[in-house]
Amino acid sequence: MLIKSLTGTKDIFGDEVNEWIKIEKTIRDLCKDFGFSEIRTPMFEFTSLFQRGVGETTDIVQKEMYSFIDKGENHITLKPESTAPAVRAYLEHNMHAKIQPVKMYYISPAFRYEKPQAGRYRQFHQFGVEMFGSSSAVADAEVIALGDMLLKRLGLKKVELHINSLGGPECRKQYNENLAKFLENKKEHLCELCNNRRLKNPLRVLDCKNEKCQKVLTDVPTTLTSLGEECKKHFEEVQALLTAMNINFIVDGSIVRGLDYYTKTVFEFISNEIGSQGTICGGGRYDKLVEEIGGNPTPAVGFGAGIERLLLTMEAENGPMYIDNSKDIFIGYRGEEAMIEAVKLTNELRQAGLKAETDPLGRSVKAQMKYANKLEVRYSAIIGESELETKALSLKNMATGEPSILPFSDVATFLKDDTNANL
Protein backbone atom coordinates (compact mmCIF):
# COMPACT_ATOMS: atom_id res chain seq x y z
CA MET A 1 0.00 0.00 0.00
CA LEU A 2 1.36 3.37 -1.04
CA ILE A 3 1.85 5.79 1.81
CA LYS A 4 0.42 9.17 0.91
CA SER A 5 0.86 12.64 2.32
CA LEU A 6 -1.23 13.84 5.24
CA THR A 7 -4.47 15.70 4.68
CA GLY A 8 -4.02 19.45 4.51
CA THR A 9 -0.39 19.15 3.41
CA LYS A 10 1.04 19.32 -0.07
CA ASP A 11 4.20 18.85 -2.09
CA ILE A 12 5.40 21.91 -3.92
CA PHE A 13 7.42 21.20 -7.05
CA GLY A 14 7.70 21.91 -10.76
CA ASP A 15 6.41 25.28 -11.94
CA GLU A 16 4.74 25.85 -8.60
CA VAL A 17 7.97 25.81 -6.64
CA ASN A 18 9.31 28.39 -9.08
CA GLU A 19 6.36 30.61 -8.18
CA TRP A 20 7.28 30.23 -4.53
CA ILE A 21 10.90 31.11 -5.20
CA LYS A 22 9.75 34.20 -7.08
CA ILE A 23 7.43 35.40 -4.33
CA GLU A 24 10.05 34.72 -1.66
CA LYS A 25 12.54 36.82 -3.58
CA THR A 26 10.02 39.66 -3.87
CA ILE A 27 9.49 39.49 -0.12
CA ARG A 28 13.20 39.48 0.73
CA ASP A 29 13.92 42.41 -1.58
CA LEU A 30 10.99 44.33 -0.11
CA CYS A 31 12.07 43.71 3.48
CA LYS A 32 15.56 44.84 2.63
CA ASP A 33 14.12 48.09 1.27
CA PHE A 34 12.17 48.58 4.49
CA GLY A 35 15.09 47.66 6.75
CA PHE A 36 13.64 44.48 8.19
CA SER A 37 16.03 41.58 8.73
CA GLU A 38 15.15 37.93 8.62
CA ILE A 39 14.70 35.73 11.65
CA ARG A 40 14.40 31.96 11.49
CA THR A 41 12.98 30.47 14.64
CA PRO A 42 12.64 26.73 15.32
CA MET A 43 9.73 24.77 13.94
CA PHE A 44 8.68 23.76 17.48
CA GLU A 45 8.61 25.49 20.84
CA PHE A 46 7.46 24.80 24.36
CA THR A 47 3.69 24.54 24.30
CA SER A 48 3.46 27.14 27.08
CA LEU A 49 4.84 29.82 24.74
CA PHE A 50 1.76 29.60 22.56
CA GLN A 51 -0.61 29.15 25.46
CA ARG A 52 0.57 32.45 26.85
CA GLY A 53 1.37 34.20 23.60
CA VAL A 54 -1.61 33.33 21.47
CA GLY A 55 -4.04 33.10 24.36
CA GLU A 56 -5.43 30.18 26.33
CA THR A 57 -9.00 30.76 25.19
CA THR A 58 -8.40 31.01 21.46
CA ASP A 59 -9.43 28.30 19.02
CA ILE A 60 -5.83 27.96 17.95
CA VAL A 61 -4.67 26.91 21.39
CA GLN A 62 -7.76 25.02 22.41
CA LYS A 63 -8.16 22.74 19.45
CA GLU A 64 -5.79 23.41 16.59
CA MET A 65 -2.28 22.84 17.87
CA TYR A 66 -0.03 19.96 16.92
CA SER A 67 1.25 19.19 20.41
CA PHE A 68 3.24 16.22 21.64
CA ILE A 69 5.57 15.12 24.39
CA ASP A 70 9.11 14.31 23.36
CA LYS A 71 11.46 11.69 24.84
CA GLY A 72 12.70 14.20 27.38
CA GLU A 73 9.08 14.72 28.45
CA ASN A 74 9.00 18.27 27.17
CA HIS A 75 5.61 19.58 26.13
CA ILE A 76 6.19 20.69 22.60
CA THR A 77 4.06 22.29 19.88
CA LEU A 78 4.65 22.80 16.17
CA LYS A 79 4.36 26.55 15.70
CA PRO A 80 0.80 27.61 14.81
CA GLU A 81 2.03 31.16 14.09
CA SER A 82 5.29 33.04 14.33
CA THR A 83 4.65 36.16 16.39
CA ALA A 84 5.01 34.44 19.75
CA PRO A 85 8.33 32.82 18.73
CA ALA A 86 9.54 36.20 17.45
CA VAL A 87 8.73 37.80 20.79
CA ARG A 88 10.44 34.92 22.59
CA ALA A 89 13.57 35.42 20.50
CA TYR A 90 13.44 39.18 21.06
CA LEU A 91 13.52 38.59 24.81
CA GLU A 92 15.91 35.64 24.82
CA HIS A 93 18.54 37.57 22.88
CA ASN A 94 18.04 40.87 24.70
CA MET A 95 17.18 42.68 21.54
CA HIS A 96 15.96 45.67 23.54
CA ALA A 97 19.67 46.51 23.76
CA LYS A 98 19.97 46.72 19.99
CA ILE A 99 19.26 49.73 17.82
CA GLN A 100 15.59 50.59 18.27
CA PRO A 101 13.18 49.81 16.85
CA VAL A 102 13.95 46.16 16.15
CA LYS A 103 12.52 45.17 12.78
CA MET A 104 12.34 41.53 11.79
CA TYR A 105 10.58 39.39 9.23
CA TYR A 106 10.08 35.71 8.67
CA ILE A 107 8.92 33.29 6.00
CA SER A 108 7.92 30.16 7.81
CA PRO A 109 5.62 27.17 7.79
CA ALA A 110 2.91 27.11 10.44
CA PHE A 111 0.79 24.21 11.58
CA ARG A 112 -2.85 24.12 12.59
CA TYR A 113 -5.13 21.13 12.90
CA GLU A 114 -8.12 22.49 10.95
CA LYS A 115 -10.33 21.09 8.26
CA PRO A 116 -8.74 22.08 4.97
CA GLN A 117 -10.58 24.14 2.36
CA ALA A 118 -9.76 26.73 -0.26
CA GLY A 119 -6.87 28.82 1.05
CA ARG A 120 -6.56 26.81 4.25
CA TYR A 121 -4.10 24.04 4.96
CA ARG A 122 -2.75 22.22 7.98
CA GLN A 123 0.76 23.13 7.07
CA PHE A 124 0.71 26.57 5.54
CA HIS A 125 3.29 29.30 5.10
CA GLN A 126 3.37 32.77 6.48
CA PHE A 127 5.35 35.81 5.68
CA GLY A 128 5.25 38.21 8.58
CA VAL A 129 6.96 41.26 9.99
CA GLU A 130 7.29 42.48 13.54
CA MET A 131 8.50 45.86 14.74
CA PHE A 132 9.40 46.18 18.43
CA GLY A 133 9.99 49.29 20.47
CA SER A 134 7.90 51.99 18.87
CA SER A 135 4.51 53.16 20.07
CA SER A 136 4.35 55.83 17.37
CA ALA A 137 1.78 55.80 14.58
CA VAL A 138 4.76 55.92 12.23
CA ALA A 139 5.46 52.29 13.09
CA ASP A 140 1.87 51.24 12.36
CA ALA A 141 1.95 53.11 9.08
CA GLU A 142 5.30 51.65 8.07
CA VAL A 143 4.15 48.10 8.69
CA ILE A 144 0.93 48.65 6.75
CA ALA A 145 2.86 50.34 3.95
CA LEU A 146 5.13 47.31 3.72
CA GLY A 147 2.11 45.06 3.29
CA ASP A 148 0.62 47.41 0.75
CA MET A 149 3.83 47.56 -1.25
CA LEU A 150 4.16 43.79 -1.27
CA LEU A 151 0.74 43.48 -2.85
CA LYS A 152 1.61 46.14 -5.39
CA ARG A 153 4.88 44.46 -6.30
CA LEU A 154 3.02 41.19 -6.74
CA GLY A 155 0.69 42.92 -9.18
CA LEU A 156 -2.45 42.72 -7.01
CA LYS A 157 -4.97 45.48 -7.59
CA LYS A 158 -8.25 44.17 -6.22
CA VAL A 159 -7.21 43.83 -2.60
CA GLU A 160 -8.83 46.16 -0.08
CA LEU A 161 -7.19 47.44 3.07
CA HIS A 162 -9.56 47.57 6.02
CA ILE A 163 -8.38 49.29 9.19
CA ASN A 164 -9.81 49.81 12.62
CA SER A 165 -8.71 50.73 16.11
CA LEU A 166 -9.59 48.66 19.14
CA GLY A 167 -8.07 51.20 21.50
CA GLY A 168 -6.01 50.49 24.58
CA PRO A 169 -7.15 48.43 27.57
CA GLU A 170 -9.29 51.25 28.99
CA CYS A 171 -11.05 51.93 25.71
CA ARG A 172 -11.59 48.21 25.25
CA LYS A 173 -13.22 47.91 28.64
CA GLN A 174 -15.44 50.90 27.97
CA TYR A 175 -16.38 49.57 24.58
CA ASN A 176 -17.23 46.09 25.82
CA GLU A 177 -19.64 47.66 28.26
CA ASN A 178 -21.25 49.82 25.59
CA LEU A 179 -21.47 46.94 23.18
CA ALA A 180 -22.92 44.53 25.70
CA LYS A 181 -25.57 47.08 26.55
CA PHE A 182 -26.40 47.65 22.89
CA LEU A 183 -26.64 43.94 22.16
CA GLU A 184 -28.78 43.21 25.17
CA ASN A 185 -31.44 45.52 23.81
CA LYS A 186 -31.40 43.67 20.52
CA LYS A 187 -31.09 40.15 21.82
CA GLU A 188 -34.35 38.88 20.28
CA HIS A 189 -32.99 39.71 16.84
CA LEU A 190 -29.66 37.93 17.23
CA CYS A 191 -28.90 34.33 16.25
CA GLU A 192 -28.31 31.76 18.95
CA LEU A 193 -24.58 31.72 18.42
CA CYS A 194 -24.39 35.47 18.78
CA ASN A 195 -26.36 35.45 21.97
CA ASN A 196 -23.69 33.14 23.33
CA ARG A 197 -20.92 35.37 22.08
CA ARG A 198 -22.71 38.39 23.45
CA LEU A 199 -22.09 37.18 27.00
CA LYS A 200 -18.63 35.67 26.52
CA ASN A 201 -16.92 38.06 24.14
CA PRO A 202 -19.25 40.65 22.60
CA LEU A 203 -16.56 41.71 20.11
CA ARG A 204 -16.98 38.44 18.23
CA VAL A 205 -20.61 39.24 17.44
CA LEU A 206 -19.36 41.82 14.97
CA ASP A 207 -17.85 39.04 12.89
CA CYS A 208 -21.14 37.18 12.39
CA LYS A 209 -22.16 36.64 8.78
CA ASN A 210 -25.77 35.83 9.58
CA GLU A 211 -28.01 38.25 7.68
CA LYS A 212 -30.30 38.92 10.59
CA CYS A 213 -27.41 39.81 12.84
CA GLN A 214 -25.85 42.00 10.21
CA LYS A 215 -29.11 43.94 10.04
CA VAL A 216 -29.00 44.54 13.77
CA LEU A 217 -25.40 45.58 13.46
CA THR A 218 -25.96 48.33 10.90
CA ASP A 219 -26.09 50.93 13.64
CA VAL A 220 -23.87 49.20 16.17
CA PRO A 221 -21.44 51.49 17.94
CA THR A 222 -17.93 50.68 16.73
CA THR A 223 -14.84 50.53 18.87
CA LEU A 224 -14.05 53.94 17.47
CA THR A 225 -16.83 55.50 19.55
CA SER A 226 -15.14 54.39 22.74
CA LEU A 227 -11.63 55.55 21.99
CA GLY A 228 -9.95 57.76 24.53
CA GLU A 229 -8.15 60.94 23.47
CA GLU A 230 -4.75 59.35 23.04
CA CYS A 231 -5.97 56.34 21.07
CA LYS A 232 -8.12 58.55 18.89
CA LYS A 233 -5.16 60.76 18.07
CA HIS A 234 -3.01 57.71 17.33
CA PHE A 235 -5.58 56.33 14.90
CA GLU A 236 -5.95 59.69 13.18
CA GLU A 237 -2.20 59.88 12.76
CA VAL A 238 -2.10 56.42 11.23
CA GLN A 239 -4.75 57.46 8.72
CA ALA A 240 -2.99 60.72 7.90
CA LEU A 241 0.26 58.86 7.27
CA LEU A 242 -1.45 56.30 5.02
CA THR A 243 -3.09 59.09 3.07
CA ALA A 244 0.25 60.86 2.74
CA MET A 245 1.71 57.66 1.28
CA ASN A 246 -1.19 57.35 -1.13
CA ILE A 247 -2.41 54.12 0.40
CA ASN A 248 -6.16 53.61 0.06
CA PHE A 249 -7.99 52.22 3.05
CA ILE A 250 -11.45 51.70 4.43
CA VAL A 251 -12.18 52.36 8.08
CA ASP A 252 -14.10 49.27 9.04
CA GLY A 253 -15.47 48.79 12.53
CA SER A 254 -16.06 45.11 11.89
CA ILE A 255 -12.36 44.32 11.80
CA VAL A 256 -11.76 43.06 15.29
CA ARG A 257 -9.29 40.19 14.79
CA GLY A 258 -9.62 36.91 16.61
CA LEU A 259 -6.61 37.11 18.84
CA ASP A 260 -6.94 38.84 22.17
CA TYR A 261 -3.59 40.57 22.30
CA TYR A 262 -4.29 43.30 19.78
CA THR A 263 -4.47 46.92 20.92
CA LYS A 264 -5.17 50.09 18.98
CA THR A 265 -4.58 49.59 15.25
CA VAL A 266 -5.79 46.42 13.55
CA PHE A 267 -5.97 45.82 9.82
CA GLU A 268 -6.64 43.25 7.15
CA PHE A 269 -5.90 43.09 3.46
CA ILE A 270 -8.91 41.33 1.96
CA SER A 271 -9.45 39.84 -1.49
CA ASN A 272 -12.86 38.87 -2.82
CA GLU A 273 -11.33 36.72 -5.54
CA ILE A 274 -10.34 33.60 -3.65
CA GLY A 275 -13.42 32.28 -1.87
CA SER A 276 -14.39 32.56 1.73
CA GLN A 277 -10.87 32.66 3.17
CA GLY A 278 -10.31 36.14 1.80
CA THR A 279 -7.99 37.62 4.39
CA ILE A 280 -4.59 37.38 2.81
CA CYS A 281 -2.82 39.49 5.35
CA GLY A 282 -3.84 40.52 8.84
CA GLY A 283 -2.21 42.19 11.78
CA GLY A 284 -2.03 45.14 14.07
CA ARG A 285 -0.50 46.57 17.17
CA TYR A 286 0.09 44.35 20.21
CA ASP A 287 1.46 46.53 22.96
CA LYS A 288 0.77 44.02 25.73
CA LEU A 289 2.20 40.84 24.25
CA VAL A 290 5.85 41.27 25.20
CA GLU A 291 4.85 41.73 28.84
CA GLU A 292 2.58 38.74 28.59
CA ILE A 293 5.53 36.58 27.59
CA GLY A 294 7.62 37.90 30.43
CA GLY A 295 9.45 40.97 29.14
CA ASN A 296 9.34 44.61 30.06
CA PRO A 297 6.48 46.60 28.57
CA THR A 298 7.41 46.98 24.89
CA PRO A 299 5.14 48.32 22.19
CA ALA A 300 5.06 46.32 18.97
CA VAL A 301 3.22 46.07 15.69
CA GLY A 302 3.23 43.49 12.92
CA PHE A 303 1.29 41.30 10.56
CA GLY A 304 1.12 37.84 9.08
CA ALA A 305 0.37 37.09 5.45
CA GLY A 306 -0.51 33.71 3.98
CA ILE A 307 1.77 32.78 1.10
CA GLU A 308 -0.73 30.25 -0.29
CA ARG A 309 -3.42 32.93 -0.27
CA LEU A 310 -1.12 35.43 -1.93
CA LEU A 311 -0.48 32.91 -4.70
CA LEU A 312 -4.19 32.15 -5.03
CA THR A 313 -4.97 35.84 -5.34
CA MET A 314 -2.23 36.37 -7.89
CA GLU A 315 -3.57 33.52 -9.98
CA ALA A 316 -7.15 34.77 -9.64
CA GLU A 317 -6.24 38.31 -10.65
CA ASN A 318 -3.56 37.78 -13.25
CA GLY A 319 -3.69 34.14 -14.30
CA PRO A 320 -0.78 31.74 -14.20
CA MET A 321 2.54 33.31 -13.35
CA TYR A 322 5.08 33.47 -16.14
CA ILE A 323 7.99 31.23 -15.32
CA ASP A 324 11.09 31.34 -17.46
CA ASN A 325 12.39 27.80 -17.85
CA SER A 326 14.53 28.51 -20.87
CA LYS A 327 18.08 27.22 -21.14
CA ASP A 328 21.07 28.34 -23.15
CA ILE A 329 22.16 25.21 -24.97
CA PHE A 330 21.71 21.49 -25.48
CA ILE A 331 24.70 19.45 -26.57
CA GLY A 332 23.85 16.05 -27.99
CA TYR A 333 26.14 13.38 -29.31
CA ARG A 334 26.48 10.38 -31.57
CA GLY A 335 28.87 7.65 -30.52
CA GLU A 336 30.92 6.81 -27.46
CA GLU A 337 33.79 9.21 -28.08
CA ALA A 338 31.45 12.08 -28.87
CA MET A 339 29.50 11.37 -25.69
CA ILE A 340 32.60 12.05 -23.62
CA GLU A 341 33.25 15.27 -25.52
CA ALA A 342 29.61 16.39 -25.08
CA VAL A 343 29.66 15.75 -21.34
CA LYS A 344 32.97 17.57 -21.03
CA LEU A 345 31.80 20.57 -23.04
CA THR A 346 28.48 20.76 -21.17
CA ASN A 347 30.34 20.81 -17.90
CA GLU A 348 32.69 23.54 -19.10
CA LEU A 349 29.78 25.69 -20.19
CA ARG A 350 28.06 25.21 -16.85
CA GLN A 351 31.27 26.23 -15.15
CA ALA A 352 31.12 29.41 -17.21
CA GLY A 353 27.67 30.08 -15.75
CA LEU A 354 25.59 28.95 -18.72
CA LYS A 355 22.49 26.81 -18.55
CA ALA A 356 23.71 23.82 -20.54
CA GLU A 357 22.18 20.37 -20.95
CA THR A 358 23.19 17.10 -22.52
CA ASP A 359 21.35 13.79 -22.97
CA PRO A 360 21.62 11.39 -20.03
CA LEU A 361 19.57 8.67 -21.74
CA GLY A 362 21.72 7.83 -24.78
CA ARG A 363 18.88 8.47 -27.23
CA SER A 364 18.90 8.75 -30.97
CA VAL A 365 19.87 12.06 -32.50
CA LYS A 366 16.27 12.71 -33.42
CA ALA A 367 15.07 11.98 -29.92
CA GLN A 368 17.80 14.19 -28.53
CA MET A 369 16.57 17.05 -30.68
CA LYS A 370 13.02 16.51 -29.44
CA TYR A 371 14.36 16.59 -25.91
CA ALA A 372 16.25 19.80 -26.65
CA ASN A 373 13.04 21.34 -27.94
CA LYS A 374 11.15 20.45 -24.74
CA LEU A 375 13.93 21.84 -22.61
CA GLU A 376 13.33 25.22 -24.25
CA VAL A 377 16.96 25.70 -25.16
CA ARG A 378 17.94 28.62 -27.33
CA TYR A 379 20.65 26.66 -29.15
CA SER A 380 21.38 23.03 -29.79
CA ALA A 381 24.31 21.12 -31.21
CA ILE A 382 25.20 17.52 -31.91
CA ILE A 383 28.73 16.20 -31.60
CA GLY A 384 29.59 13.39 -34.00
CA GLU A 385 32.58 12.18 -35.99
CA SER A 386 33.02 15.30 -38.06
CA GLU A 387 32.77 17.64 -35.06
CA LEU A 388 35.35 15.55 -33.21
CA GLU A 389 37.65 15.96 -36.19
CA THR A 390 37.18 19.71 -36.72
CA LYS A 391 36.73 20.58 -33.03
CA ALA A 392 33.89 22.81 -34.14
CA LEU A 393 30.18 22.81 -33.39
CA SER A 394 27.28 23.56 -35.63
CA LEU A 395 25.10 25.60 -33.28
CA LYS A 396 21.47 25.56 -34.29
CA ASN A 397 19.30 28.49 -33.29
CA MET A 398 16.12 26.76 -32.16
CA ALA A 399 13.85 29.67 -32.96
CA THR A 400 15.05 30.33 -36.50
CA GLY A 401 16.75 27.06 -37.43
CA GLU A 402 19.84 29.02 -38.50
CA PRO A 403 23.17 27.26 -37.96
CA SER A 404 26.44 28.92 -36.94
CA ILE A 405 29.72 27.07 -37.02
CA LEU A 406 32.28 27.82 -34.34
CA PRO A 407 35.14 26.11 -32.50
CA PHE A 408 34.37 24.36 -29.17
CA SER A 409 36.49 26.96 -27.38
CA ASP A 410 34.35 29.86 -28.64
CA VAL A 411 30.94 28.49 -27.64
CA ALA A 412 30.85 30.02 -24.17
CA THR A 413 31.72 33.50 -25.40
CA PHE A 414 29.23 33.24 -28.22
CA LEU A 415 26.38 32.26 -25.89
CA LYS A 416 27.22 34.95 -23.37
CA ASP A 417 27.28 37.64 -26.05
CA ASP A 418 24.02 36.31 -27.35
CA THR A 419 22.44 36.45 -23.89
CA ASN A 420 23.53 40.04 -23.43
CA ALA A 421 22.20 40.98 -26.84
CA ASN A 422 18.80 39.65 -25.83
CA LEU A 423 18.56 41.71 -22.67
Add this chain to the structure above:
RNA sequence: GUGGGGAUAGCUCAGUUGGUUAGAGCGCCAGAUUGUGGCUCUGGAGGUCGCGGGUUCGACUCCCGUUCUUCACCCCA
Protein backbone atom coordinates in the same frame (compact mmCIF):
# COMPACT_ATOMS: atom_id res chain seq x y z
C1' G B 1 -16.01 19.87 15.08
C1' U B 2 -20.81 20.42 11.49
C1' G B 3 -22.91 20.11 6.46
C1' G B 4 -23.05 19.49 0.74
C1' G B 5 -20.25 17.70 -3.97
C1' G B 6 -16.51 14.35 -5.74
C1' A B 7 -12.74 9.98 -6.23
C1' U B 8 -11.94 5.83 -13.39
C1' A B 9 -4.47 6.16 -17.13
C1' G B 10 0.83 10.97 -15.30
C1' C B 11 -3.21 15.23 -16.31
C1' U B 12 -8.52 16.68 -17.78
C1' C B 13 -12.57 13.70 -18.07
C1' A B 14 -16.40 9.96 -20.79
C1' G B 15 -18.50 5.23 -19.29
C1' U B 16 -25.60 4.29 -21.57
C1' U B 17 -31.63 0.97 -17.15
C1' G B 18 -25.73 -3.35 -13.19
C1' G B 19 -23.48 -7.64 -18.40
C1' U B 20 -18.04 -10.39 -20.71
C1' U B 21 -11.09 -7.98 -23.26
C1' A B 22 -12.84 -0.14 -19.09
C1' G B 23 -12.35 4.40 -23.30
C1' A B 24 -11.01 9.58 -25.40
C1' G B 25 -7.98 13.97 -25.58
C1' C B 26 -3.43 15.75 -23.78
C1' G B 27 1.31 14.03 -21.87
C1' C B 28 5.24 10.14 -22.03
C1' C B 29 8.18 6.51 -25.23
C1' A B 30 9.20 4.71 -30.20
C1' G B 31 8.86 4.72 -35.63
C1' A B 32 7.63 7.26 -40.74
C1' U B 33 14.84 4.45 -45.27
C1' U B 34 18.88 4.76 -40.57
C1' G B 35 23.27 12.71 -37.97
C1' U B 36 18.67 17.18 -36.31
C1' G B 37 13.26 19.63 -32.90
C1' G B 38 8.38 22.18 -33.59
C1' C B 39 3.44 20.31 -37.74
C1' U B 40 1.26 15.62 -39.42
C1' C B 41 0.60 10.25 -39.42
C1' U B 42 1.36 5.27 -37.10
C1' G B 43 2.36 2.25 -33.00
C1' G B 44 3.51 1.31 -27.71
C1' A B 45 3.73 1.58 -22.42
C1' G B 46 0.61 2.93 -18.45
C1' G B 47 -5.60 1.43 -14.61
C1' U B 48 -6.47 -4.48 -8.42
C1' C B 49 -12.24 2.10 -11.63
C1' G B 50 -9.59 5.46 -3.65
C1' C B 51 -9.91 1.40 0.16
C1' G B 52 -13.04 -2.33 2.91
C1' G B 53 -17.55 -4.83 3.32
C1' G B 54 -22.65 -5.96 1.48
C1' U B 55 -26.68 -7.02 -2.36
C1' U B 56 -26.40 -10.01 -7.09
C1' C B 57 -25.39 -15.44 -11.46
C1' G B 58 -22.54 -10.91 -12.40
C1' A B 59 -20.68 -4.28 -9.57
C1' C B 60 -16.77 1.21 -12.30
C1' U B 61 -22.25 1.34 -11.97
C1' C B 62 -26.67 -0.06 -6.32
C1' C B 63 -26.21 0.08 -0.50
C1' C B 64 -23.14 0.81 4.08
C1' G B 65 -18.56 2.10 6.19
C1' U B 66 -13.80 4.37 5.68
C1' U B 67 -9.88 7.46 3.73
C1' C B 68 -8.68 11.37 0.72
C1' U B 69 -10.27 15.65 -1.96
C1' U B 70 -13.33 19.92 -2.74
C1' C B 71 -16.77 23.86 -1.18
C1' A B 72 -19.19 26.18 2.86
C1' C B 73 -19.98 27.00 8.39
C1' C B 74 -16.53 28.05 12.39
C1' C B 75 -11.89 30.24 12.84
C1' C B 76 -7.99 32.38 10.67
C1' A B 77 -3.16 33.21 7.05
